[in-house]
Amino acid sequence: MAITTTAPAKRYSNSTYRTIRRVRTFGLYVSVTAVLVYMLFPYYWAIVSSTKSGQALYQFSLLPSLDFGNYWQLFHNPVFMGALVNSGLVAFASTMISLVIGILAAYALGRLQFSPGRIILIAVLMISIFPQVVVLSGMFEVIGWLRLYNRPSALIVSYLILTLPFTTWILTSFIRDLPTELEEAALIDGCSRLRVLTHVLLPLMGPAIASTGLLSFILAWNEFLFALTFILTDENRTVPVAIGLLTGSSRYEYPFGQIMAASVTVTLPLLVLVLIFQRKIVAGLTSGAVKG
Amino acid sequence: MASVTLKNVSKSFGAYDVIRSIDLEIEDGEFMVFVGPSGCGKSTLLRVIAGLVPVSEGDVFIGGEQVTEVPASKRGLAFVFQSYALYPHMNVSRNISFALETARLGRDEIRRRVTKVAEMLKISHLLDRRPRQLSGGQRQRVAIGRALVGEPEVFLFDEPLSNLDADLRMEMRFEIAKLHADVKTTMIYVTHDQTEAMTLADRIVILNQGRIEQVGRPRELYDRPANRFVAGFLGSPRMNFAPLDRAASSGSVLRGVGGFCHSAELAGADAPVEIGLRPEALKLVSAETKGAIRGTFERMEDLGYEYVCYVRLSETLVWTVRSTGSPLAFAEGEVVGLSWQPVSLYLFGDDGRRIDHGGALHLALGASL
Numbered sequence A: 001m002a003i004t005t006t007a008p009a010k011r012y013s014n015s016t017y018r019t020i021r022r023v024r025t026f027g028l029y030v031s032v033t034a035v036l037v038y039m040l041f042p043y044y045w046a047i048v049s050s051t052k053s054g055q056a057l058y059q060f061s062l063l064p065s066l067d068f069g070n071y072w073q074l075f076h077n078p079v080f081m082g083a084l085v086n087s088g089l090v091a092f093a094s095t096m097i098s099l100v101i102g103i104l105a106a107y108a109l110g111r112l113q114f115s116p117g118r119i120i121l122i123a124v125l126m127i128s129i130f131p132q133v134v135v136l137s138g139m140f141e142v143i144g145w146l147r148l149y150n151r152p153s154a155l156i157v158s159y160l161i162l163t164l165p166f167t168t169w170i171l172t173s174f175i176r177d178l179p180t181e182l183e184e185a186a187l188i189d190g191c192s193r194l195r196v197l198t199h200v201l202l203p204l205m206g207p208a209i210a211s212t213g214l215l216s217f218i219l220a221w222n223e224f225l226f227a228l229t230f231i232l233t234d235e236n237r238t239v240p241v242a243i244g245l246l247t248g249s250s251r252y253e254y255p256f257g258q259i260m261a262a263s264v265t266v267t268l269p270l271l272v273l274v275l276i277f278q279r280k281i282v283a284g285l286t287s288g289a290v291k292g
Numbered sequence B: 001m002a003s004v005t006l007k008n009v010s011k012s013f014g015a016y017d018v019i020r021s022i023d024l025e026i027e028d029g030e031f032m033v034f035v036g037p038s039g040c041g042k043s044t045l046l047r048v049i050a051g052l053v054p055v056s057e058g059d060v061f062i063g064g065e066q067v068t069e070v071p072a073s074k075r076g077l078a079f080v081f082q083s084y085a086l087y088p089h090m091n092v093s094r095n096i097s098f099a100l101e102t103a104r105l106g107r108d109e110i111r112r113r114v115t116k117v118a119e120m121l122k123i124s125h126l127l128d129r130r131p132r133q134l135s136g137g138q139r140q141r142v143a144i145g146r147a148l149v150g151e152p153e154v155f156l157f158d159e160p161l162s163n164l165d166a167d168l169r170m171e172m173r174f175e176i177a178k179l180h181a182d183v184k185t186t187m188i189y190v191t192h193d194q195t196e197a198m199t200l201a202d203r204i205v206i207l208n209q210g211r212i213e214q215v216g217r218p219r220e221l222y223d224r225p226a227n228r229f230v231a232g233f234l235g236s237p238r239m240n241f242a243p244l245d246r247a248a249s250s251g252s253v254l255r256g257v258g259g260f261c262h263s264a265e266l267a268g269a270d271a272p273v274e275i276g277l278r279p280e281a282l283k284l285v286s287a288e289t290k291g292a293i294r295g296t297f298e299r300m301e302d303l304g305y306e307y308v309c310y311v312r313l314s315e316t317l318v319w320t321v322r323s324t325g326s327p328l329a330f331a332e333g334e335v336v337g338l339s340w341q342p343v344s345l346y347l348f349g350d351d352g353r354r355i356d357h358g359g360a361l362h363l364a365l366g367a368s369l
């Protein structure tokens, strides 16, 4: 039995490795900065433009000119402010409804053993494959039958078709990952299925609910196509459409500054929500809340 | 308190039979332990009793009442899970009181009961903590407290101690025994640790592949196992087995490995095909000893309080010998003898069943050496 020794692999000196490590770190920061600049520039540009008016808009400058006239005009525009309220209501309501239905569906699909569950789950996924345009005309009919045309509730109903599939999917997989024994313990403790859901599972699903809720809120808040199609009059419009239909002081002026101001304003609530819930999501994931 | 009766209970998951027509009577106040190898269906059987898993066939009675279709929440049982399954978002106090809240008991009554249980289990100082701030042993106590507080008719335990380290396990074992002596409630306890089974049980059920192999008092199962499986399952190190040489055996003379040769008058029983001897029944003797079987001394383990020796009888067969006596002066590779009292020899038939020889077993003279 011959013992074979492998020759040590060729290696550089210690200082070479130090240099390599420094170059790598530097490269990492450079690329992260590049990505950040690329991603954030459009938003920065919007902010910069929103503080300019008149001719200033057409001069290239990276610095904001700190003229808040656009915002002033915007906040005195009743259509826009109404649209802001409508958007809030519609996004909030459709998020809540899709969370409630999604949680109930997820509990049924993720836990209760009944055979059509798999098929339903796949069907739910199929729904979200179709592009919005495909369902548009059918949805239009449905809205007509429900007599919801030109009402914000038409949007609440139609947004469910966008938000429910992924809400159900994410929550189902989350519920599946919760230990079955927790639920069994609750059943032994005398809980009904509903009480198991509300008192044991829901408190543990905080992170999943926060993330799905956030996603569906953003989706509903930014939705354009349904909002344009199902709403006829200004007082029922939501923000994305209202921005698209902003008009300047004369027919020939494109109110670029105001549009930018509106876009910035509309992003702010989302930013706040993301900041609030993002902390919740991270806290929930790292606290080991799920492990018993 | 209540008795538990299973009548012809079966459970299949799809085409896979996990529990196969089990009949069992568990008396009121009894401490019943289910043991068996991993995957034999212990947990499933316990869940069937709890109502967490519906039966495929058969009936479950608790306290004489038919409960086969009664949901888990209405059976009045308590269940202690292997993973404890404490509610992570509730503190200890709420974990314990949750069942009482669900049952809509008064606030004072709840507080009184929680305090009593917490004192009993020495967890009063932990009531405000979350489960993740507790050690394994403390979690276990909380889980038992949660079971205890509802004053259930029957306690069900599913390997409650298997996540604890050895010392703590012993301590908790003792406490569970004490608990049973105190509350005298029917307890059904699943384990794969035979020490727990032997020490805690009034009676043991030995399960294998979804069937009951034997039910009985621990001593009874140990001394008079019904079959080879039970004999091999209880005892540590496990029983030594060796096949008998059928061709060489004739009439009442049995021959086997290592020069084994006994004569036995077995009234009407099937011919034994295998012998079994517990490690502590064997004695290491010199190779020339009359009646001893011979093997090669392989290795000795000194555990401080006892010695475990390994003796090779054939290519494939190594027997263990356990003794508490002084160190044995055999060298590795030396040929040694093994002897035993005739009563401690077990004989097993073709179907694995033990054949009672009533100690009427003799050396077949002159044949051994």
Ligand SMILES: Nc1ncnc2c1ncn2[C@@H]1O[C@H](COP(=O)(O)OP(=O)(O)OP(=O)(O)O)[C@@H](O)[C@H]1O
Pocket (backbone or CB within 6 Å): B013, B018, B036, B037, B038, B039, B040, B041, B042, B043, B044, B045, B192
């Ligand atoms: N929900 C289920 N679906 C399918 N098969 C299952 C299910 N639950 C248990 N089984 C199977 O039933 C068999 C018995 O499982 P069980 O949990 O009762 O074993 P056990 O005796 O408790 O084992 P262990 O000692 O490892 O806990 C296993 O083979 C397992 O794979």
Ligand SMILES: [Mg+2]
Pocket (backbone or CB within 6 Å): B042, B043, B044, B158, B159
């Ligand atoms: Mg088990």
